[in-house]
Amino acid sequence: MLDKFFSYGLDLLALVLPVSIAATNIVFFPLAAVWLFGARWTFRKWPPAWGWPEVFFLVYLGSSVLSALFGLDPRHSLFIIEKKDFYIVIAVVLVALVHGRDQQARLLKIFMGAGIATAIWGLVQCVIGVSQTDKSNGLFLHLPLVLAHWPRPILDLLSLLDGRVMGTRSHPLFYSECLLFNWAFAICFLLTCAAKDLVKWMIAIVLLGAALLASQSRGPWIAAAAIVFVAIVTSSTRRAWLLVGLCALFISTFATIPALRDRAVSISDKSFNSNKERVHMWHAGLQLWKSHPLLGIGPGNVKRVSADFQTPEERIWGSWGHLHSIYINFLAERGSLGLLGFFLMIGAYGRELWQAKRRASGDPWRSSVFQGCLLGILGFLISGLTEAAYNTAVVMMTFYFVTGIALSMSRNEKVPGS
Numbered sequence: 381m382l383d384k385f386f387s388y389g390l391d392l393l394a395l396v397l398p399v400s401i402a403a404t405n406i407v408f409f410p411l412a413a414v415w416l417f418g419a420r421w422t423f424r425k426w427p428p429a430w431g432w433p434e435v436f437f438l439v440y441l442g443s444s445v446l447s448a449l450f451g452l453d454p455r456h457s458l459f460i461i462e463k464k465d466f467y468i469v470i471a472v473v474l475v476a477l478v479h480g481r482d483q484q485a486r487l488l489k490i491f492m493g494a495g496i497a498t499a500i501w502g503l504v505q506c507v508i509g510v511s512q513t514d515k516s517n518g519l520f521l522h523l524p525l526v527l528a529h530w531p532r533p534i535l536d537l538l539s540l541l542d543g544r545v546m547g548t549r550s551h552p553l554f555y556s557e558c559l560l561f562n563w564a565f566a567i568c569f570l571l572t573c574a575a576k577d578l579v580k581w582m583i584a585i586v587l588l589g590a591a592l593l594a595s596q597s598r599g600p601w602i603a604a605a606a607i608v609f610v611a612i613v614t615s616s617t618r619r620a621w622l623l624v625g626l627c628a629l630f631i632s633t634f635a636t637i638p639a640l641r642d643r644a645v646s647i648s649d650k651s652f653n654s655n656k657e658r659v660h661m662w663h664a665g666l667q668l669w670k671s672h673p674l675l676g677i678g679p680g681n682v683k684r685v686s687a688d689f690q691t692p693e694e695r696i697w698g699s700w701g702h703l704h705s706i707y708i709n710f711l712a713e714r715g716s717l718g719l720l721g722f723f724l725m726i727g728a729y730g731r732e733l734w735q736a737k738r739r740a741s742g743d744p745w746r747s748s749v750f751q752g753c754l755l756g757i758l759g760f761l762i763s764g765l766t767e768a769a770y771n772t773a774v775v776m777m778t779f780y781f782v783t784g785i786a787l788s789m790s791r792n793e794k795v796p797g798s
Contacts, residue, residue: 382422386411386477394490397781398498398558399548401774408777412473426476429791432728433783437468440721444679447714451678452685460680467776474784479792481746487785488565488749495562496584499591502547502555504538506594511540515550543639545594549774553767556592556600557775560759561782563588563604565752567611571619572744582622589630596643599766603759610755657694658704658766664689665708669715676715702771706764709771722770729783730757736790746789753786 389411396403415422444465448457478484510527512518516536521543527535541552549555566588570581592604608627612620634640646652650659664686668677677685686700694700703709710719737750760769760779769775 382414382418382425385414386426387483390474390477390483390487391490393781394487395494397491397778398494398562401549401777404774404777408470408473411477412469415473415476428472429475429787431732431787431791433725433732433787434468434472436721436724436728440718440725441465443675443717443721444714447675447718448678450675451672451713452681453678457678457680464679464771464773464776467773467780470777470780471784471787474781475788475791478785478788481789484749484785484789485745491781491785492562492565492584495559496587498547498555499559499562499587502545502591502594503587505540505547506545508538509540510535510538511543512536513542515539515541515546544596545591547591552595553597553600554772554774556595556597557760557763557767557769557772558778559588559592559595560600560603560607560763561752561756561778563592564607564611564755564759565749567608567623568748568752568755570622571611571615571617572748578619582626585626586629589626590633593630593633593640596640597767598643598647599763600759601644602647602766603763606762607755607759610758611751614751660689660691660694661686661700661703662705662708664700665703665705665712669708669711672715674715674717676711676713676718679713682709682712702768704766704768706761706768706770709768726757726761729787730754732790733757733783733786736786749789750786753782756782 389407393404393407393411396407415426441461444461445458448454448461451457478487508524508527510523511521513521516539517532518539518541523535527538537548540546544552545555546552547555549558563585566581566584570578570585573581589604592600608623612623615623634644646655649655665682667689668682668685671677682703683699683701686703687695690700703712706722707719710722714721733750733754737747737754740746740750757779760775763769
């Protein structure tokens, strides 16, 4: 009975993760609770498997707890740690529950299918053209007359956020940062798939790439370009030229659509308001770090003190909740020890997956999964230069789901397929 419960539950998790954070919580936490609280029985068949990533997570967690205890608001900081840092449980549960190539392949297939479906939904939003100032109940910037009398919940579901696609997420950044993982896998599968699946993966890349473009999220744009570049230069197959051709297609799209072209040009525009505010945030974060270099001001406390660094114009929109960079945010809130712990944990993930990829050199599918996960992590880290992706629950859930599937393949290599 538990076999079916975990099997169906994991399939459902892979389906809802790219679509809804609420549904993800509803599905995952009962799975984790049954596995964890039934340890006397469940651990016999589905034991936890520990490695260096989990060890360094504990190092990182320890530094974060110290930062919270010696920070500006210990109670608030400890609550933030509980909310954000323990999403690693997703990877731990997946490593324990996912065994066999058939199950791993099925979960990835469902995850990719759901991710491509959200990309298509985002493109539908783009075509319909409803746009408002907030994710829901905002002021309409554009509303086609034919839709003017439609129920507001439906209009919110169809709406862009200030002209930017957000799919089923609450913000274009969350949408695009999650799609980066699907993008990385699609690229790797294109390079190694059977000839009969080639067109399928080309279409998937076009759809995912178009959705990323329509999100107008500049940090994920840079990360997506880096993923493609690394995939091309590390590929030994002629199919890399297909990626070059697809890149040419996306570049021509930038060149011909003014909104995208202007958005891309703004990346290097120092006078662009969003860029100026980001730079101001980073300077403020470095000042906070210098005042508390070892442990920072405590997780989640940027919002408490950021108003002191803001200009009057910036204060109109409220205090900064984060500093638009994973790394600056870590330095400010968790200090040098926290950032070091984070790098050790990410490095341990990368090392284990890289070693697994080398062992899988004779199995193109397994090698593609490991490479796709590694490129997804790369995209996450590059996007994190200008976005505080670690502060976003749905992004971290996706991160740990993807790494959990890959680690289950690495650590359960001797388990035969079903």
